[in-house]
Amino acid sequence: MFKRTHTCGELQKVNIGDTVSLNGWVNTVRLHGQVVFVDLRDRYGKTQIVFNADSFSGDFEAVKKLSMEDVLSIKGQVKPRAESAINPNMATGEIEVVVENYIMLNEAAPLPFVISDRDNAEENLRLKYRYLELRMEELQRNMLIRHETYQATRSYLSAEKFVEIETPMLMKSTPEGARDYLVPSRIHHGKFYALPQSPQIYKQILMISGYDRYFQIVKCFRDEDLRADRQPEFTQIDMELSFIDEEDIYSTMEGLTKHVFKQVRNVELSGSFPRLTWAEAMDTYGSDKPDLRYGMELKDVKEFTNASDFNAFKSAERVMAIVVEGGAKYSRKIIDELTDYVKKYKAKGLAWMKGENGGFTGGISKFFSDDLHQSMRKELGVNDGDILFMIGDISSITLNALGHLRVEIAKRESLTKKDDFKPVWITEFPMFEYDEEADRFIAMHHPFTAPREDDIGKLDSDPSNTLSRGYDLTMNGYEIAGGSIRIHSQKIQEKVFSLLGLSREEAIEKFGFLVEALTYGAPPHGGIAFGFDRLVMLLAGTENIRDVIAFPKTTSATSLMDESPSNVSLDQLDDLRIQIKQSEK
């Protein structure tokens, strides 16, 4: 091999006359009989190298056999290109390297797909040959953005006195929350470790141990069904701080977020991030992770529908609407599609009417008097050419369905710009959700989340309306971080456990040492964790988490490249005293 003197992205006119060596992959071959052009590629770029039968002393017949993705080492002289041969689309397009000698380092077998753009192959094939797909420019760019995000995070947090500490990957299985990935113990037959869903307990312990400000960029594991933005193993920027309140969290995390966006994308996120309470977010956007890049807020129309002759909404707990500017263009077919869309979220239907000639037409408009038409147009800001969509149901269904409709319409109408980033804090989450199936309260965030000071009394009197000191940072419709101020009082912790149906003994059994540790001098503390992959998705401008993970899994949690999960040998199972049950049926 000729050790490279340059990468494939750097040679310029100033290098003309130099003898250089390049190493890289054959990106394309253009064969013209007695002259062969090859674009040699590495992760820094591409350079055109030229084999000319007149000047090349080696075996020219072999040169003619070069094919895509062969790995070459070449030595040659940098030459200027003729004016007409300059390629302005290439960073190195003003020069070429005339090859004097080359070594075939690895001849590539015929490829399962062409490595130019990702549409050339379906995803299952690209995942099987992920090492080939990772050669593509788009993924190399994403991996670089991810790398820069790690670096920006570490440098910022370290400068802010955060200490990076690793916590165990083999830990105790905890109930509540997501399903754990389990790891059987060989030494303790029948016992299992769990892979962390998050290092929650350890980081609180670290606060009790006095480490003040902790962070870790860490893998977490949740054995749940997947989505476009969810993988079974994913990465968090996990943080915990002592002697702080919400304001410290907000300002520190805004600083981190701004630093990352500036360093990685040169985007300035100016000022303090806006805040919405959970109730405001739900009422205004029908979502606890609202996309603030566009308006289309939800409007309460119950008083109007009550005054109309439209009876289907009379018994609805909540009737809300959104106004779509220019939406009167929607055909029956599109409205039917949108109706099917909201039905996924349990809405019974989608009522509509179009603004026209100073009033409303179509849909359910005939059930509303002319006076109602006028007051609704004025109150809701409807103009000719707009459409009003309404949903009536119990509050949670109305808000959720309309919130999703808002996002769907924004997508159809292309209301978002990729380089627009709109962060917003969501605060004052409810402490508990009622689980109908289990007939008990479950923690909305987790069992260590503190209630608001003002709401501590409600733990006894009105638990379902107790608000917590939890917070999420959301951006463009994604939850990118979530956390809370923790309970540091043993008394309140026990109260919360009992509301969750856990005795002190059960709590110690289930949450291990943390409960006991809280009794030995726990400082007030709180923390937050960023979904690192989602953050990188936003920075990279992709909507798919697999685009920002080097070796992702499919939606059925398999790896098509290494074919995991897989069977293991009987010996391995014997060591663990594990026997596989035959599946039922």
Added chain:
RNA sequence: GGGAUCGUAGUUCAGUUGGUUAGAACGCCGGCCUGUCAAGCCGGAGGUCGCCGGUUCGAGCCCGGUCGGUCCCGCCA
């Protein structure tokens, strides 16, 4: 656990109402070609239509099941 959708050459796709020998482009192989940069021109090879079963005189196409990919609901403290 449920719903939607996709699966045809190495790859991306087309394939009519169920009817003779399943097509195109790119890639691959061979030939021509000294200035291309998606090089061009000529020729060739390449198919268990995901798999199993059914309906039919006849299935890539219709039906049932199954496997795999994707998206969504549930789930994800």
